[in-house]
Amino acid sequence: MKIRRVLATAVALAVTTPAALLSVSPAYADAKPAAQTQEKQSKPTIKELEEAAAEAQKAYDKAAKAEAAGRIELEKTLDDLSEVSGTHPLAVASAAADQAAKDAAAAKTTADQAVTDAKAALDALTENATEEERTAAETALSEAEATATTAATAKTAADNAAAEAEEKLDDARVAAVRAYGVLQNAAENALAVKVAADAALAKAIKEAEEAGEGEEGKEGGACEPELDLTSKVTGLPDKLVAGTSTDFSLRVTNGSDRHMDEVLAFVSVHATDRSGLKDTGKFFRLQWSTKSAPKWQNADSDDYIDGVGALKPGAHADVKLRLTLDKATPAGNGVAFFAADFFNEDGSCGGAPDLDMYEFDVKAAGSKPGKTGDAKPSTTPRPGNTGTTPQGSVSGTPASTGSNGSLAATGSSSATTPIALAGGAAVLLGAAAVFVARRRKTGTDA
Numbered sequence: 001m002k003i004r005r006v007l008a009t010a011v012a013l014a015v016t017t018p019a020a021l022l023s024v025s026p027a028y029a030d031a032k033p034a035a036q037t038q039e040k041q042s043k044p045t046i047k048e049l050e051e052a053a054a055e056a057q058k059a060y061d062k063a064a065k066a067e068a069a070g071r072i073e074l075e076k077t078l079d080d081l082s083e084v085s086g087t088h089p090l091a092v093a094s095a096a097a098d099q100a101a102k103d104a105a106a107a108k109t110t111a112d113q114a115v116t117d118a119k120a121a122l123d124a125l126t127e128n129a130t131e132e133e134r135t136a137a138e139t140a141l142s143e144a145e146a147t148a149t150t151a152a153t154a155k156t157a158a159d160n161a162a163a164e165a166e167e168k169l170d171d172a173r174v175a176a177v178r179a180y181g182v183l184q185n186a187a188e189n190a191l192a193v194k195v196a197a198d199a200a201l202a203k204a205i206k207e208a209e210e211a212g213e214g215e216e217g218k219e220g221g222a223c224e225p226e227l228d229l230t231s232k233v234t235g236l237p238d239k240l241v242a243g244t245s246t247d248f249s250l251r252v253t254n255g256s257d258r259h260m261d262e263v264l265a266f267v268s269v270h271a272t273d274r275s276g277l278k279d280t281g282k283f284f285r286l287q288w289s290t291k292s293a294p295k296w297q298n299a300d301s302d303d304y305i306d307g308v309g310a311l312k313p314g315a316h317a318d319v320k321l322r323l324t325l326d327k328a329t330p331a332g333n334g335v336a337f338f339a340a341d342f343f344n345e346d347g348s349c350g351g352a353p354d355l356d357m358y359e360f361d362v363k364a365a366g367s368k369p370g371k372t373g374d375a376k377p378s379t380t381p382r383p384g385n386t387g388t389t390p391q392g393s394v395s396g397t398p399a400s401t402g403s404n405g406s407l408a409a410t411g412s413s414s415a416t417t418p419i420a421l422a423g424g425a426a427v428l429l430g431a432a433a434v435f436v437a438r439r440r441k442t443g444t445d446a
Helices: 003-011 046-080 089-123 131-211 429-442
Strands: 229-234 239-241 245-254 260-273 284-289 304-311 316-325 332-343 349-351 355-363 377-380
Touching: 046 131, 089 131, 229 260, 229 332, 229 355, 239 316, 245 260, 245 304, 245 332, 260 284, 260 316, 284 304, 304 316
Parallel strands: 239 355
Antiparallel strands: 229 245, 245 316, 260 304, 260 332, 284 316, 332 349, 332 355, 355 377
C-alpha cells in the first residue's frame, strides 16, 4: 500500500499525466480530474492494470528520450551563454557592456586625478604669480572638473548598461534551465508512474492468485481521501546551515469519527544547490522518534514513518524529527513534504489527499543564518485541480500548478508550466531555477 504515496508525490503536480495512469494507485483509484472527483471508482482489473503499465512504460520511454536530448541542449545553451567564451548575442553583448563599464571606470579615475592635479597646481601658485598664470590654472581646474563630471555620468550609464545586459544573460540561463526542468519533471513523473503501475499490477496478480480468482482479479473498493487526518509541522526553520542538526515535530491528528488501526506519517526532504542543477539530498539525514519508539531511527527509503500506531477519533500523536546536514552540503534551496495515511484491519484505508510542502534555504557551513522564522506550508493540489485552492487543503497558500500559473506565483508565464517542486527522486531543476531567479530579483541572499 505504501507505493500509493510515491505515486501521489510524483504526479501531484503533473497536470498532463493521463487520467488512466492515475487509476493504478490502490489508495487513489478515484483521483480523477475535478469534474469526476465525486464519482466512486471501483478497483481496476488486472487487464486494466496491464494496459496502464504498458502505457506507463511507453510514456516513460518517450519522456526519458526527451530528457536526455534536453540535457544535451541545455549544456550547449549554457556554453553559448558563458560570459567568458559564449557566442550567444546576449553573452557577446554582456561582455561588451562589461568592458565598456571598465573603460568608463578607468576614464573616471583619470579625470578625477586630473582634477586633483589641477587643484594642486592652482594651490601651488605663489603671490608673485601673474594674473595670466592664475587664470590659466583656474581654467585648467574648471575644465578638469567638467571632464570629471562627464566621466562620472558616463560611468553610471555604463554600469547600468552592464547590469542590464548581465540580467538579460542571467534570465536566458534561467529560462534554459527551466525549459530543461519541464523535461526532467516529465521523466521523473513518468518513471514514478511506471514503478507504481508495475507494482500495482504485481500486487493485483498476487492477490488474485491468493484468492484463486484467475486473471480477472477481485473487484473491490479503493482507499479514499480522508481530509480529517491531518499532519501539522512545528519548529522547522526557513533557514538551515550545513554542519548542523535541527529538531522539529510533526503532529498527526485523527479528526474523524472513526478508529484508525494503523497510521503512517509521510515525510520526504529534497534539495538542490544554489544553481538548481545539482541534487544535494545525499547530504541530508532525517531521523524520527515517537512515544512508542523513543530511540532515534533513520527514516526509511520509502519516506514512511510507522511509529505512530493506532489513533482513536479525536486523538493525535507527535513525531519528533531531526534533520542533519553534512558540513559539505552546498548552499541552495530545499523543500520538505508531509502527509499521513491510515490502514484498518477490515481493509479500509485512506489518507490526506494533499502533500504539505515547506520551503527552506540552505546556508553553507559556518554561515550566519540571520533572522530565522518557521518555514511556511503550501499544499500541493491533487491532479485535476487547475490553479485554485485544492480540495482538502490543510493550510497556507497552495502552490498553483494548473494551466494558468506556475509555482508560487513566481511570475513565470503559462508557457513554462508545470514547473514545481515534486518528484520521487529529487527537487526539479526547473523549480530550483525559479527559486534562483526569484531570489535574485528580490535581492534575497540565497
